[in-house]
Amino acid sequence: MTLRLRPGRLAGLALPLLVACTPGPRAVDALPKDAGPRTSQLAQMKDANDALDAQAARRAAAPAAVPARPLVTGIGFSQVASQPGHTLNQRRLMAMRAARLDAMRDLAEQVHGLRLDARTTVRDAAAVNDQIAGVVSGTIRGARLLRVTPKGEDSYEVEIALDADAVGYIVKAARQR
Template identity: 35%
Template sequence: MKLIYTFVIAGCLAGLIGCQNIIDKQVEWETIEPDSYPVIRSIGYAPIDAQRGNNRSAKVLMAVKASKLDAYRELTEQVYGQKIDGEQSLANLVLTDTQLMASVQGVIRGARVVKSYPIGNDSYATELELDFSLVHDLYLSTAKPKQVKKVRYY
C-alpha cells in the first residue's frame, strides 16, 4: 500500500513540475545605471633620441606614438589590473635565478587625449582621460545589460 502512495505522490509532483513549463509569463526588463561615474587619467612617456628614424622630426613623431601607447597601457592597468608572474630557481639551496614578469591585457574604449607635449629636448608625454559615463554609454550600445523589472504570470 505504501508503494502505491509513493507512486501517486511522485506522479503528482512530476505533473506539477511539468505544468511549470507551460505557464505563460511576460518579463519586463530595465537597464541598470550606476550612481556616479569616475574619470581616470594617465600619462605616458617616451624618449625621443632612442626612437628609430632618419631625422629628428621622424623620431619626435615616433615618440608621440610611443607615449600615447604607454598612456593607454597605464589606463589598462588602472581598469583591469596587472598580472604578475614570478619564478625563482635554487641549486644546492642557493638562489640561482629570479624572474619577475608583469603583463596587462584589456580593451579601452572612449579614452581621449587631453594633452601631448615635449618634456625638455629628450622626452615626450601624452595625457589621456577615460570618462566612465562614456564607457557606460558605449557598453549599453553593444551589450545592452538588463535586469528583471517585472514578471507577470498568466
C-alpha cells in the same frame, strides 16, 4: 524733544545704523535732502556692500557646477633618440605616438588589471634567479588626449583620460566576452 547732533558725530552714528540695516531699499534713497557729504558717502558704501552680500548669497544658493573630472588617467613617456626615423621630426612624432601607446597601456592596466607571472629560483637559501613578467590585455575605447608635454630635450609625456561612462562601458563589454 529735539535731538541735535554735531556733524562729526552724525557720521559716527550713521555707520552702525547703516551696517545694521537689512538688504532692501537703498540707503542712498532713504537719505534726507540735507544729508552731509560724509553721510552720503557712507550710504553709498553701504549700498555697495549690500550689493556684494546679495551676490555672494546668490552664488552660495546656486548649485555649484562640478567639473567633469576624468575617473582614470594614464601617463606615458617616450624618448626621441630611441625612435626610428630619418629626420628629427619623424623621431619626435614617433616618440609622441609611443608615449600615447604607453599611456593607453597604463589605462588598460587600471581598467582591466595586470596579470603577473613570477618565478624565483632559490639555491642554498639564497635567491639565484628572480623573474617577474607583467601582461595586460584589454580594449580601451573613448580615451581623451589631455596633453602632450615635451620633457627635456629628448622625451615626451602624454596624458590621456577615461571618464566614468567610458570605464563602465569598457568593463561591461569585457564581462560579456
